[in-house]
Amino acid sequence: MAFMRNKWIKIIIIVFVAMVLYSLLPLVSFYFVKGASKNDNNQNALSELESNKGVYFSFIVFGDNHAGLCFNDAAAIKEIWHMNREDRHGKSPIDFVLNVGDVSLDGSRRDFQNYKKLQTLIKYPLISAIGNHDKPGLFKEFCGKKEFTFVNRNSYFIVLDNEVGELSEKQFEFLEEKLKAGQKYDNIFVAMHKPPFDPYQQEWYNMDTSPWAFRFRKLCAEYNVRMVFTGHKHMFKSEKFDGVENIVTGGGGMLIEIPEADGGYLHYVRVMVNHDYVTYEVRKVSPPFWEYVTYYFWKEMVYRVRNFLGNGYISGNDVKKVPLRVKDLNDREYWMIKK
Ligand SMILES: [Fe+2]
Numbered sequence: 001m002a003f004m005r006n007k008w009i010k011i012i013i014i015v016f017v018a019m020v021l022y023s024l025l026p027l028v029s030f031y032f033v034k035g036a037s038k039n040d041n042n043q044n045a046l047s048e049l050e051s052n053k054g055v056y057f058s059f060i061v062f063g064d065n066h067a068g069l070c071f072n073d074a075a076a077i078k079e080i081w082h083m084n085r086e087d088r089h090g091k092s093p094i095d096f097v098l099n100v101g102d103v104s105l106d107g108s109r110r111d112f113q114n115y116k117k118l119q120t121l122i123k124y125p126l127i128s129a130i131g132n133h134d135k136p137g138l139f140k141e142f143c144g145k146k147e148f149t150f151v152n153r154n155s156y157f158i159v160l161d162n163e164v165g166e167l168s169e170k171q172f173e174f175l176e177e178k179l180k181a182g183q184k185y186d187n188i189f190v191a192m193h194k195p196p197f198d199p200y201q202q203e204w205y206n207m208d209t210s211p212w213a214f215r216f217r218k219l220c221a222e223y224n225v226r227m228v229f230t231g232h233k234h235m236f237k238s239e240k241f242d243g244v245e246n247i248v249t250g251g252g253g254m255l256i257e258i259p260e261a262d263g264g265y266l267h268y269v270r271v272m273v274n275h276d277y278v279t280y281e282v283r284k285v286s287p288p289f290w291e292y293v294t295y296y297f298w299k300e301m302v303y304r305v306r307n308f309l310g311n312g313y314i315s316g317n318d319v320k321k322v323p324l325r326v327k328d329l330n331d332r333e334y335w336m337i338k339k
Contacts, residue, residue, distance in 0.1 A: 023289035026081070027074040035116030041144030042159075045125035049095060055154045055186065055275045058092045060124070062268035063100035063193070063231025065253035066133065067118055068111030071295065074288045075266050076253030080121045082285055086270060094270075095152055097124050100231040100249060101131025101163065101193030103143065108135075112142040131193040131231065132163040147171075149178050155226075155273055156182035160192035166212035172219070179223035186276040187226040195230040199237035199248040200258060201314050217241040226278050227271070235263040236282055247280065255295060259303040261313045 060083050065076040087094045104111030112134075119126050130139045130146040139146060146161045158178050160171060167175065175190075182188040196213035198206060207213045220228055221242030231250035235258045238247045251267040258264025266287055271280045287296045307313050 020290045020293060023291075024074075026077045026288070027070060030073060030077055030117060030121075033117045033120055035113050036119040038116075038142055040116075040119065040126075041142070042127055042146075042148065043144045045096060045127045046148070046150045048125045049150065049152045052093075052095055052153050056092060056273065057095045057153055058086070058270055058272045059095050059152070060086065060097045060268055060270050061100060061191070061229045061247070061249050062097065062252035063229075064102040064131070064234050064250040065099065065115070065118065066102055066105045066111075067114035067253070068105030068108065069255075071255050071291055072105065072253040073114060073118065074291055075255075075285070076118055077121065078288055079252060079266065079268055079285045080118065082283060083268060084121075084123050086283075092272065094124050097122055097126050098157075098159075098191055098229065099126065099128040099252070100191050100229050101129045102133045102231060102250075102254070103128050103131065104134050104138075106133050107138060109138060112138050116142060127159070129159050129191050129193055130161050130163050132165075134163065136163075147174070149181070151185065153273070154186040154275065156185040156188045158182070158188070158190045160190065162192045162194050165194060166210060167216060172212075172215065175216075176219060176223075179219065179225070183223065187273060187278055188223065189227050189229065189271075190220060190225055191229040193230060194232045195237075195246065195248050196228070197239060197241070197246060199233045199239070200235060200262065203233070205233065217244065217246075220244045227280075229269075234258060236265065236267050236269075237263050249282075257299070259307075259313050260300060261303075 062079065066072045067076065083097060103115045128143045130136065136146070147159060149156065149158050158175065160167065160175065179188065194207070196207055196216045198208045221244050225244050227245045227247060229247050229249060231248065233248055234250040234254050234256045236249055236251055238245060240246065247269060249267065249269045251265055253266070256264045256266065266285045268283050268285070269280050270283055271278065286292065303313065
């Protein structure tokens with residue numbers, strides 16, 4: 001019996017090691033990928049959209065891939081593999097991929113070179129906004145302009161630079177002028193790095209009481225912006241302000257520290273446009289197996305223990321359920337589970 005048990009343990013270990021090694025292969029081959037040309041920047045991506053016509057299309061939004069760390073790149077490679085399959089069956093064209101910033105780990109030249117390698121893997125035009133980790137000089141060199149507008153089919157897009165945290169008076173003037181210009185289109189979308197609200201509690205990032213955040217949200221509502229895309233917090237969150245959908249999509253690759261139950265998971269967002277209807281789907285992507293084994297499994301374990309002790313998740317589904325003893329109108333007692 002002991003012989004049989006040993007045999008099975010060996011098989012399990014071999015399968016486990018094989019799975020870990022297999023999941024590392026895309027990362028290994030990534031180091032031989034040649035990066036996209038510096039000319040393949042925002043300006044170039046926009047020129048590729050000019051001939052798009054019609055009122056049905058999709059695009060992909062992701063953020064905070066933080067290229068330059070093997071954990072981040074491996075996760076981004078896996079996300080890109082899924083993105084590239086989004087237009088299979090040819091039902092709806094994916095016109096472009098929009099990155100809402102923090103394209104680099106910490107703004108070094110090597111990080112940007114890694115980002116250009118990721119760009120090679122993406123089969124759609126790539127448009128990038130600047131994040132607070134992206135050094136402006138290098139961003140310009142590798143990704144091109146950082147504040148601009150563009151038209152794709154029936155929709156108008158405004159990309160802003162708020163890597164410093166808020167928008168200046170000059171930027172508000174630019175924004176309002178462009179929002180006016182966008183009124184003749186079916187949909188207006190705004191993208192920038194930092195959200196104009198607090199997507200997660202117990203964090204240093206506090207925008208809910210910032211004057212610029214109030215002004216920005218009101219302006220978006222006044223000019224009927226359809227959606228605002230941001231990142232910065234490494235999670236998914238969506239919230240509506242005056243009817244304007246604000247989507248935080250910061251799960252593009254960076255190691256995520258927020259618990260999964262609160263939105264801390266790898267993902268990208270696919271947005272579908274049909275005339276003036278706009279819907280979206282969150283595409284959750286599981287980490288590569290080796291990354292799950294070395295990081296994500298343990299991250300969740302820590303929160304599970306913290307949750308058991310009463311201070312883990314904030315808003316997730318796994319939040320502790322509290323049974324209540326209640327009475328109905330006929331005075332019958334029963335237990336009710338309250339989240
Ligand atoms: Fe980030």
